[in-house]
Amino acid sequence: VSLRHAILGVLAVHSMTGYDLSDYLSATGRLVYWPAGQAQIYPELRRMENEKLVSAKVAPRGKLAKKRIYAITKIGMEELQRWAKEPVAYTADRDPAHFKVNYFDIIPLERSKTFFETHITVYKARLNQWEDLERTMRDRSDAFLARRLAIRPREEHDAIVEFRALALDGQIARAKAEIAWARQGLKLIEDLGSRRTKMGTVPSKVSSTKSRTAKRSRA
Amino acid sequence: VSLRHAILGVLAVHSMTGYDLSDYLSATGRLVYWPAGQAQIYPELRRMENEKLVSAKVAPRGKLAKKRIYAITKIGMEELQRWAKEPVAYTADRDPAHFKVNYFDIIPLERSKTFFETHITVYKARLNQWEDLERTMRDRSDAFLARRLAIRPREEHDAIVEFRALALDGQIARAKAEIAWARQGLKLIEDLGSRRTKMGTVPSKVSSTKSRTAKRSRA
């Protein structure tokens, strides 16, 4: 149960509606990033309200409409701390991308190449995202962090920032590892391409991806 | 849908029962590692049978009992290839361990220390597991790989081994990144501990942030 604690983590800093919560959690560049759709948020908030982890204040929106602004309760704060202390449950890491590479011997090399290029693109985007966030955090210009710091004693500020940065470093390290791995993949494809040309068209120099029927055997 | 393709990947090399499949996929040191319980395997096999991706041969087991030995069909092989060519769907990576570190400012340093030590233990075990597997693969002593190679032309053997090794390298790189990150965490804790002099004490009582005024009561 981690969505619940992501919600508590946000509400501990700033009360907001379910709509805003979904927005906050799902947007990139957020200190508490745990993407969740409205279909997940609204029912969860109701459950949390029943368990007194959060409290809702019904506020008017315009003339007729209303909205429910959720705030964390004392019980909610305690639950957040209890969960933070608790060890994480390590689940088997099944990575669909890594897994798929097992079967690249039965597809054209061109496809594998595209795969690794996409992989690099995806993780470079994520890397940038995390690095940007860490920067706005370290110079204390992130609004959410500033608010978090404002409600905590000054002597804790360093620890708060360092732990948040460390959390981001975990994501950053992973992204870097994925990029390096994908580059290793591209290198392998190049090597195999110059060695054989049986399963698919191989761009040995510049891409001349015209015919797949070219069959050359070496040695 | 990836369990389905893990199953096809195994059956492409060796026909077996649902029981054996669950065993194979879930055991460490397996080339096709995609842990799945029987509750997942059996219904999936039935669905796959309906779609003609696999075929079952009912074989006797002892005198009265029977078992269903599943084999991959031509359609199944085609589906495996189709899926291998298809790009992977990248989902948001939510890592509960990285996420939790965000909240280490509200728990005792001792707890955080335990967390990182556990993290290192977990990923060292995984690292060993993958490295062992890669070794038994590279020297061609893995039984599953040997069987895979036996049914493929010799000139493909290198590519098969290299791609499987690459897949493992992805897991290995990730494990190494996690270990390095956790060590960074331990170092941070040491630094914070020496700054604070009081090791293992809660920074301050968690107070409700509901009131943004300076209303903090010590319970």
Added chain:
DNA sequence: GTAGTCATGTAAGAGGTTACATGATTAG
């Protein structure tokens, strides 16, 4: 003969995704 393994399943539930439904409010 009993314990552990082989073998096949069902039930319930957690967590997440996609799509749909509804209506008020605000910005241009």
Added chain:
DNA sequence: CTAATCATGTAACCTCTTACATGACTAC
């Protein structure tokens, strides 16, 4: 006036996990 945004939800479905149910077989 219209479109985008704010706001709250429901329904269906997918994947995975945990627990339970059943019974035959094998090793000791």
